[in-house]
Amino acid sequence: xxxxxxxxxxxxxxxxxxxxxxxxxxxxxxxxxxxxxxxxxxxxxxxxxxxxxxxxxxxxxxxxxxxxxxxxxxxxxxxxxxxxxxxxxxxxxxxxxxxxxxxxxxxxxxxxxxxxxxxxxxxxxxxxxxxxxxxxxxxxxxxxxxxxxxxxxxxxxxxxxxxxxxxxxxxxxxxxxxxxxxxxxxxxxxxxxxxxxxxxxxxxxxxxxxxxxxxxxxxxxxxxxxxxxxxxxxxxxxxxxxxxxxxxxxxxxxxxxxxxxxxxxxxxxxxxxxxxxxxxxxxxxxxxxxxxxxxxxxxxxxxxxxxxxxxxxxxxxxxxxxxxxxxxxxxxxxxxxxxxxxxxxxxxxxxxxxx
Ligand SMILES: [Zn+2]
Ligand SMILES: [Zn+2]
Numbered sequence: 001x002x003x004x005x006x007x008x009x010x011x012x013x014x015x016x017x018x019x020x021x022x023x024x025x026x027x028x029x030x031x032x033x034x035x036x037x038x039x040x041x042x043x044x045x046x047x048x049x050x051x052x053x054x055x056x057x058x059x060x061x062x063x064x065x066x067x068x069x070x071x072x073x074x075x076x077x078x079x080x081x082x083x084x085x086x087x088x089x090x091x092x093x094x095x096x097x098x099x100x101x102x103x104x105x106x107x108x109x110x111x112x113x114x115x116x117x118x119x120x121x122x123x124x125x126x127x128x129x130x131x132x133x134x135x136x137x138x139x140x141x142x143x144x145x146x147x148x149x150x151x152x153x154x155x156x157x158x159x160x161x162x163x164x165x166x167x168x169x170x171x172x173x174x175x176x177x178x179x180x181x182x183x184x185x186x187x188x189x190x191x192x193x194x195x196x197x198x199x200x201x202x203x204x205x206x207x208x209x210x211x212x213x214x215x216x217x218x219x220x221x222x223x224x225x226x227x228x229x230x231x232x233x234x235x236x237x238x239x240x241x242x243x244x245x246x247x248x249x250x251x252x253x254x255x256x257x258x259x260x261x262x263x264x265x266x267x268x269x270x271x272x273x274x275x276x277x278x279x280x281x282x283x284x285x286x287x288x289x290x291x292x293x294x295x296x297x298x299x300x301x302x303x304x305x306x307x308x309x310x311x312x313x314x315x316x317x318x319x320x321x322x323x324x325x326x327x328x329x330x331x332x333x334x335x336x337x338x339x340x341x342x343x344x345x346x347x348x349x350x351x352x353x354x355x
Contacts, residue, residue, distance in 0.1 A: 007059040007124035013050040026072040031132035037145045038064040038352045045341045061123025062088035062115035063152040083139040087301030088153040093134040104298040137306035150320040151309035157299040158184020161268035164295040165241035169193035172239040177246035178206040190214035205346040230258040257284040262291040326350040
């Protein structure tokens with residue numbers, strides 16, 4: 001049997017490749033998973049553009065599922081051969097940050113993001129799951145891998161946006177941008193009982209999906225200032241909460257402008273690509289006394305959350321697979337990545353199947 005595997009790596013800033021690497025061995029608390037399916041993420045595109053200072057040759061990817069190949073000596077809750085998934089964020093669950101209830105910040109700022117950031121990612125034929133007993137989750141029978149893989153990042157992050165919006169039944173919410181994370185936030189807002197969901201998007205295929213996933217109104221920012229449109233839809237008062245899932249200073253500011261006093265601004269957009277600081281418009285922020293809250297999140301992980309996301313998919317309440325606009329075999333990964341980088345052909349999420 002071969003002791004090497006193929007892995008999709010960042011060779012240099014702006015350059016990716018598939019290379020041979022040794023199949024990893026588990027440390028005492030780790031599991032090794034043989035990959036079946038993965039999703040390419042816009043975060044990987046940001047990373048290759050130089051957003052993260054990582055060693056060259058680091059494996060990309062953080063949205064993969066598969067079957068257990070090997071287990072470390074301390075991992076007793078799982079068996080080789082089981083179908084499993086792991087969240088993009090893999091905290092230690094032991095450190096001060098984890099114990100304070102912020103596992104995404106494990107060990108320090110954004111420290112729960114270990115795949116790609118601190119170790120090889122999982123866009124490879126085999127990958128390591130650290131702290132496997134707390135981070136692995138069994139995929140229920142009947143839930144296909146190609147669906148379960150949405151729990152790794154898209155649903156967890158999008159739902160975190162909706163959860164941080166602290167929605168009460170019947171409230172109003174605006175969601176900026178309907179990429180995969182924004183679409184998941186739209187689903188999440190519906191699950192939490194929002195009474196009016198306003199999605200902001202201009203691309204036709206994304207507008208259509210936003211409606212399918214529960215948006216009552218889709219505001220097209222190419223047809224006028226989205227802030228004016230959202231204020232008009234809410235009798236000039238604004239929404240109870242705004243979710244920023246785009247990651248630009250303009251949308252962050254717009255989220256503050258459309259939120260009524262006492263409302264919540266929930267950020268799940270990645271703001272690392274633009275060097276400008278985020279601005280807070282003073283009048284819409286009540287000169288700092290508006291009782292508006294700004295909340296932020298990084299994809300919450302852990303087996304319990306993964307199991308809850310699986311339950312929503314197993315019951316049929318949530319089906320994210322309409323976001324899978326393209327499918328590729330792993331040997332076509334470079335093409336899938338380039339399409340994601342260029343946003344070609346209406347791409348939302350490319351699903352990668354492993355041999
Ligand atoms: Zn991702
Ligand atoms: Zn920790």
